[in-house]
Amino acid sequence: MSAVVAGGARGAYLAGMSAAVPFVIGTVPFGVVTGIATKAAGLTPLEAAAMTIIVFAGTAQIAALPLLVAGVPATIVILTAFIINLRFLIYGASVVPYFRHMPLRWKLLLGYFVTDTGFALFMRRVADDPAMPHRHWFFLGAGNMVAVIWVASAVLGIVAGAQVPKAWQLEFAATLGILALLVPFLRDRAEFVAAIVASTVALAATGLPMKLGLVCGALAGIAAGALAERALAQGRR
């Protein structure tokens, strides 16, 4: 806090970086698993590293792997990543009030660093201090820390994954990772309904070409979640 006042832009950047540390440590194991699973899906180390850095979205990456292995068309894999990362649209919309008056080059830069961790950190920080100076530097610092640790842990997994025999079937770790990511959502009733409807529809529609059942399932889940939320709110009233 005092560092921000004292150090100006540089202080805010460093404050963002250090604020992110305890959170990114928790993402290291997931980064390593993502790296291992990406390698196990048959990508070369270079391809796996490029995917990690360019896409920079762990959940979408780990979700894309079983689809790649199954030979799903590129358009469906991309559409799936789009649906999973729709949450970033909410994050992006939430930080707009703080960065509306920034020059375009800053918006283009900050946009790349909208992540689950960075967003949560930033919103908590500005809630404490709405008039915080140099908050774009804080956001950038937190985002850079998230990116560096994420890429480093994934590369660790890619290197480790290259040593593992195929018989270990580590590509299944991607599916297990997705299931583990689902757990915190399932504690919320509306999210639980969304997940059940999405998987039921996706399963019922497995016969559809191009894994379109997956897209149908995801859209059905979104609608079901929204309806369940409304129904639950009415029930409480």
Add this chain to the structure above:
Amino acid sequence: MMLEGSAYGWTLWVVIAGMALVTYFNRAGPLIFSGRFVLPPSWQAALKYAPASALAAIAIPELFAPAGSIDLSLGNPRLYAGFIGLAVAALLRSTLGGIAAGMLALHALQLARQGF
């Protein structure tokens, strides 16, 4: 210099570029178009359910129908291993614990079926 690519060939680079593009659009779009583009509140509320829905729609068919058609038999160890992994992840509140338990269960079930 030629670098050896994977069996996916150039399709993989299309996937990487496409995923990067749609992801960046989601992240930066609201900022870049700030003011000119406002997400209706009802959409914003519904989009909250996108991650859980997409994740479930990917993973659950991978368990029930790994080969394309629903298979509830013991010949499909991924079904049981997946739910063991899910249960352990929920009980221990640990992503890594869930993955480890699921992988162990997968191999244990396969060994058991081979009559080991």
